[in-house]
Amino acid sequence: MIDFQNVTKLLGGKSILDNASFRINQGERVGMVGPNGAGKTTVFSMILGELPPDKGEILIPERLRIGILRQQIDLSDKQEDVLSYVAATGELPLIQARLAEIERALETDPANRQLLDEFGHLQTTYEHLGGYDSGHRAEAALAGLGFDEDVFHKPLNSFSGGWQMRASMARVLLSEPDILLLDEPSNYLDIPAVEWLQRRLRVYTGTLLLISHDRFLLNSLTNVTLEINGGKATRYSGSYSKYVVERETRSALAEAARKNTEKRRDKLKENIERFRYKASKAAQVQMWIKMLDKIETEELPEQLHFQGRIRIPEPPRCGAEVCAVENVSHSYDGARFVFRDVSFSINNGDKLGIVGYNGMGKTTLLRIIAGTLAPTSGRARLGHNVVIGYQAQEFAELLPAEEAAYDVVKHAAPGDTPPSRIREILGAFGFSGDDAMKQCKVLSGGEKIRLCFARIFVNPPNLLILDEPTTHLDIAAREALQEALVNYKGTVCFVSHDLEFIRGTATSILEMRHDRVKRFFGGFDYYKEKLAEEEAANAPAPASQTKSNAAAQTASNVNSAGAGGQSQPQTAGKDRRREKAAKRNALLPEKRRIERGLAKCEKIIEDAENEKAEIDKQLMEATPQTDFAALQKRRKALDYDIAEATVEWERLASEHEEFMKQYTADAD
Numbered sequence: 001m002i003d004f005q006n007v008t009k010l011l012g013g014k015s016i017l018d019n020a021s022f023r024i025n026q027g028e029r030v031g032m033v034g035p036n037g038a039g040k041t042t043v044f045s046m047i048l049g050e051l052p053p054d055k056g057e058i059l060i061p062e063r064l065r066i067g068i069l070r071q072q073i074d075l076s077d078k079q080e081d082v083l084s085y086v087a088a089t090g091e092l093p094l095i096q097a098r099l100a101e102i103e104r105a106l107e108t109d110p111a112n113r114q115l116l117d118e119f120g121h122l123q124t125t126y127e128h129l130g131g132y133d134s135g136h137r138a139e140a141a142l143a144g145l146g147f148d149e150d151v152f153h154k155p156l157n158s159f160s161g162g163w164q165m166r167a168s169m170a171r172v173l174l175s176e177p178d179i180l181l182l183d184e185p186s187n188y189l190d191i192p193a194v195e196w197l198q199r200r201l202r203v204y205t206g207t208l209l210l211i212s213h214d215r216f217l218l219n220s221l222t223n224v225t226l227e228i229n230g231g232k233a234t235r236y237s238g239s240y241s242k243y244v245v246e247r248e249t250r251s252a253l254a255e256a257a258r259k260n261t262e263k264r265r266d267k268l269k270e271n272i273e274r275f276r277y278k279a280s281k282a283a284q285v286q287m288w289i290k291m292l293d294k295i296e297t298e299e300l301p302e303q304l305h306f307q308g309r310i311r312i313p314e315p316p317r318c319g320a321e322v323c324a325v326e327n328v329s330h331s332y333d334g335a336r337f338v339f340r341d342v343s344f345s346i347n348n349g350d351k352l353g354i355v356g357y358n359g360m361g362k363t364t365l366l367r368i369i370a371g372t373l374a375p376t377s378g379r380a381r382l383g384h385n386v387v388i389g390y391q392a393q394e395f396a397e398l399l400p401a402e403e404a405a406y407d408v409v410k411h412a413a414p415g416d417t418p419p420s421r422i423r424e425i426l427g428a429f430g431f432s433g434d435d436a437m438k439q440c441k442v443l444s445g446g447e448k449i450r451l452c453f454a455r456i457f458v459n460p461p462n463l464l465i466l467d468e469p470t471t472h473l474d475i476a477a478r479e480a481l482q483e484a485l486v487n488y489k490g491t492v493c494f495v496s497h498d499l500e501f502i503r504g505t506a507t508s509i510l511e512m513r514h515d516r517v518k519r520f521f522g523g524f525d526y527y528k529e530k531l532a533e534e535e536a537a538n539a540p541a542p543a544s545q546t547k548s549n550a551a552a553q554t555a556s557n558v559n560s561a562g563a564g565g566q567s568q569p570q571t572a573g574k575d576r577r578r579e580k581a582a583k584r585n586a587l588l589p590e591k592r593r594i595e596r597g598l599a600k601c602e603k604i605i606e607d608a609e610n611e612k613a614e615i616d617k618q619l620m621e622a623t624p625q626t627d628f629a630a631l632q633k634r635r636k637a638l639d640y641d642i643a644e645a646t647v648e649w650e651r652l653a654s655e656h657e658e659f660m661k662q663y664t665a666d667a668d
Helices: 039-048 082-087 094-108 111-128 132-142 163-176 192-200 217-219 240-275 279-294 362-370 405-412 419-428 431-437 446-458 476-487 498-507 524-538 545-559 569-620 628-667
Strands: 002-011 014-024 030-032 056-057 067-069 180-183 207-211 224-229 232-237 319-333 337-347 351-355 375-384 386-390 463-467 491-496 506-510 517-520
Touching: 002 375, 014 039, 014 056, 014 207, 014 232, 014 476, 030 039, 030 217, 030 240, 030 569, 039 180, 067 163, 067 476, 082 132, 082 163, 082 319, 132 163, 132 192, 163 192, 163 207, 180 405, 192 476, 192 498, 192 524, 207 217, 217 498, 224 240, 232 446, 240 279, 240 628, 319 362, 337 362, 337 375, 337 491, 351 362, 362 386, 362 463, 362 491, 386 446, 405 419, 405 446, 419 431, 431 463, 446 476, 476 498, 476 545, 498 524, 506 524, 524 628, 569 628
Parallel strands: 030 207, 030 224, 067 180, 180 207, 351 491, 351 506, 386 463, 463 491
Antiparallel strands: 002 014, 002 056, 224 232, 319 337, 319 375, 506 517
């Protein structure tokens, strides 16, 4: 399908690809990963033919339709309404225009056989491409991406860049191309829209290439991972999670091979020096010298991302209630309210994730809690000794260009902070040594975000308020930040559109909708389960079930009345017992399924813990022959298995608890 053969590409003196070869087969779903600036977007441009290779060949079959969603677009000249723009996908506008031309020509020459044949052929093609229902499909796509119906006919250039990006996404998805290239599609999406995109792409049947830092999309949509890094393109089978494990395995094997090569090299050098001046060994010494020259140093995979951990300082003590939001309403124009009468409390140690469609007021609510915006009514009351650390969504873009990272943190620090403490904080966020003197104008997006965190924590808060903290961070930096926040003993209130980040960080969820703001006292998976239960409870009963219930009620009424209208309690009691027994029997397969799942998870966790204990024993009793790399790799894989099984166990345990309520109720 797409074949790169010995491709070399240089941009600005940097090697994007260096004699790289890889193939993407028809129907594969490929996640492209690599550090920021490695050249992933450049590879897309080469596939599109916008950038030719300096050397090598790129082979793509002709007549394939390629759809592309770019990171940056400019639709300021598009005056058509958003619905028309989205519906006019692929070849449909050209076919529509030609059909209109033929209709006009047939008005003067209605018997023209050639035009009639072409008209019939184009109508068939138009129908095959979904032209007659393109408007309905466009409406569904726009609704899924968060557009309200009353804006469908607004001009496209009246929308912000983020909403224009959503419209472009809907348009390219509806075109159903043979090859779909998506470059960071979730950058401008809230969580409901990301989930819609994931569902939509799951049913896409073409070849998908996805550049993303969103682990949820990569893990749920891809079956191949292509790493672009240091001029190389390395192909891995499986989704992102499998790629991480496989890459660590390859790295460990390469490290072991490098050590063996060094041992061979040292042994040959030792023999050469030992026997260099013995005439009887002259021939063998020459052979050893040739062998030494031929030994190639094993190349280790380059590090992909920011290395090390983000170390958040201990928070100062504060009261049990950190913040109470009391009947808060806000309007920017005095007429339309973003939200009304919102009340909830945040307790010490909470990790509160705020979710909802864009425009629901998530950022506004964070600003009110942080004290940078006064609400129209109500108040956000802080608890005893609460110190706020607030990172706004746009702050990284407002850093002074000419200032060094050290100066940014120094200006935020209390006046008596020693330089060593400033250096310590900078080092905790990845600015060690000379990196501390980097000017803000040369920092990458991820470095700017980390500098913002360093600026906050030079004066440690106990209430951390974060608005989209993962923006511009690569996957490893997101994972490092997630780990730091999970281990942080203070309180966190945050908005994020990274589903995996919320799932791994939040201990409770605040959902913001048009009609309500509701707190869910559990993590993201618990919140999704509760939403599913609400939807099931509010769903209308199927017609067949309604008829069955009505018939059962009629039969019950007939049976409950004897001669003269007297009831028959004994018969009714037996019927009720039989009905309850039937219900319990119907529920037994589901009960067994959940309990088998719980038992399986418990067995996985128990076996993994036992194997970890054995590995720890081997590491403590290590000998020179102990393969530390292999043991550590296996131990990390076991940690991954335990975490995965624990998440599944928690999900099933919650499901079991809800199920048993129903099962017990049927037994009463």
